[in-house]
Amino acid sequence: MNTIDKFNSHVMQSYGRYPLVMEKGSGRRCTDENGREYIDFGSGIGTNSLGYCDEKWADAVCAQVRTLQHSSNYYYTAVQADLADRLCNITGYKSVFFCNSGAEANECAIKVARKYSFDKYGKGRHTIITLVNSFHGRTIATLSATGQDVFHNYFFPFVEGFVNVIANDIDDLKAKLEDKSVCAVMMEYVQGEGGVNKLDKEFVDAVYELCAPKDILVIADEVQTGVGRTGKFLAGEHYGRKADITTLAKGIAGGLPMGVCLVNEKCSGVLTPGTHGTTFGGNPIACAGGLAVLDTIESDGFLDEVGKKAEFIKGELEKCSEVAGISGLGLMIGITLKTKDAHDVAARALEKGLLILTAKKKARLLPPLNISYDELKDGLKILIEVLEE
Ligand SMILES: Cc1ncc(COP(=O)(O)O)c(C=O)c1O
Incomplete structure (x- = not known):
């Protein structure tokens, strides 16, 4: 056959x-x-x-395969520490959670946003605003976040607590932000799967300016736009903005499965032992690939x-x-x-x-x-x- x-x-x-x-x-x-x-x-x-x-990438990955292929997250590895350190130095974020895909990175972002709000304000402040025509992944929670009906067929019921705003519609954003249950806004600076549509600068500015006074977190889904794809390490740099939480995947490990959830100082203590995890997250081989990708992307x-x-x-x-x-x-x-x-x-x-x-x-x-x-x-x-x- x-x-x-x-x-x-x-x-x-x-x-x-x-x-x-x-x-x-x-x-x-x-x-x-x-x-x-x-x-x-x-x-x-x-x-x-x-x-x-790529030769240097393949050498780094093969060397890691021959040294230590997996450790689980019960133990420490130098390669995971190095990648976390490099990513935080490049982006200015405080800490990272490693996982295996874009959907998982977004799951982590959703959990961090909800727990940040729960820890500070108690139950009921859990709604996450996402944009119409967005794409955040295929798991049930990230599908719930995804603002495209075409992906929603067959898989009901969905996770509660996601509301969509029309991309670039500041009035719609303002109206939806009136809801006291909102804890975060999640967006792609360029909607990739949605048709390669870049968000307007005015809209992105409005998201940041309206969210900050209400302590509503901004989550940038940079699964597709991140790691140099747009000519900056993060697409947020084109807008002069840095989200509280940024997710990466796709290009980060040069073709090996890896997702990353980066958080700022105020969200860095949210996940505590037992609140989140994934067996393969921060796998040494993927981390070695990630370091090799950063070596090239950071070159002059x-x-x-x-x-x-x-x-x-x-x-x-x-x-x-x-x-x-x-x-x-x-x-x-x-x-x-x-x-x-x-x-x-x-x-x-x-x-x-x-x-x-x-x-x-x-x-x-x-x-x-x-x-x-x-x-x-x-x-x-x-x-x-x-x-x-
Ligand atoms: C912006 C964005 N978020 C999330 C995802 C989901 O990533 P993954 O397929 O690695 O789960 C994608 C995939 O296309 C994406 O483009």
């Missing part, structure tokens, strides 16, 4: 997959089982931040280059007659198409040797952060050919 048939016989069919059996990768290119190469403008949904099997000029590459891509795409508009921030790019269906474009690009993503009706690009201009040119040539076909 071939791989696709075997796969489909035994793996639950919860994903629509492209007919590509990926075998290996190197740099910004991967190879299928027939030896055909593809340029990757998707990074495994923003996760392979340094492309495939790296993040400025991310911004420049994003401008280059936009400049090239704007010349294309099929492109109606470009949204996003840094190397998180949404392309509104004039006539073509984004899914057809992605399928056709794959046939021609380029991997891209979609978000709602847009074509979406999340290339590896260390992609070269030559690779960008090669990939864009294919994409523009497909768009102009």
Whole structure:
């Protein structure tokens, strides 16, 4: 039986997959089982931040595999301490909780926000405002937080205590913040799965300015925007804002499963022994991958280059007659198409040797952060050919 048939016989069919059996990768290119190469403008949904099997990253991960693969959180490891220390130094946060995915990082943020409020104000102040069209994950609590009905079918009943505000609607925000049960506002600075839509600066400012006097926490879901994706380590830096709680995942460990919940001083004592945990959280191998990613991202000029590459891509795409508009921030790019269906474009690009993503009706690009201009040119040539076909 071939791989696709075997796969489909035994793996639950919860994903629509492209007919590509990926075998290996190197740099910004991967190879299928027939030896055909593809340029990757998707990074495994923003996760392979340094492309495939980056040498220094692979060396660090392999060395850790041969030293200590897992310890559980009953014990300490130097590699987890080092990553926590580095992340706090880079971001200015006080402490971190390590987990294994974006949804789990957001679960942690939700628990921290509710317990912070419970500890200080008692029962009943538990509501978390999230935005219409947001995406926060697939667990029942993070689905409850997600402001998109399309993900809510079948899985009722949901967790109570989530209310949605229309993104960029300050009046709606003000009205919902009147509710005395609100303890936090959670938002993505750029709604990724929702269509690569950047929040207005005025709205983000209003969130911070309206929440602070009421001691309502701000949670930034930077699972997709974080770790250099937008040309800054955190997308909040573009807005001159730092949330009380920020969540990371996707790119943090260069393709290994890791989620991080970062909290400021006032939230750092909220989780106490026994209140939260996860067996694999802070796994030494993922931490070693994370440290290698930070080494590269923190190297001189790296993040400025991310911004420049994003401008280059936009400049090239704007010349294309099929492109109606470009949204996003840094190397998180949404392309509104004039006539073509984004899914057809992605399928056709794959046939021609380029991997891209979609978000709602847009074509979406999340290339590896260390992609070269030559690779960008090669990939864009294919994409523009497909768009102009
Ligand atoms: C902003 C955001 N939050 C949370 C998630 C969920 O992350 P994970 O799939 O790792 O659970 C995603 C995934 O796309 C995301 O983009």
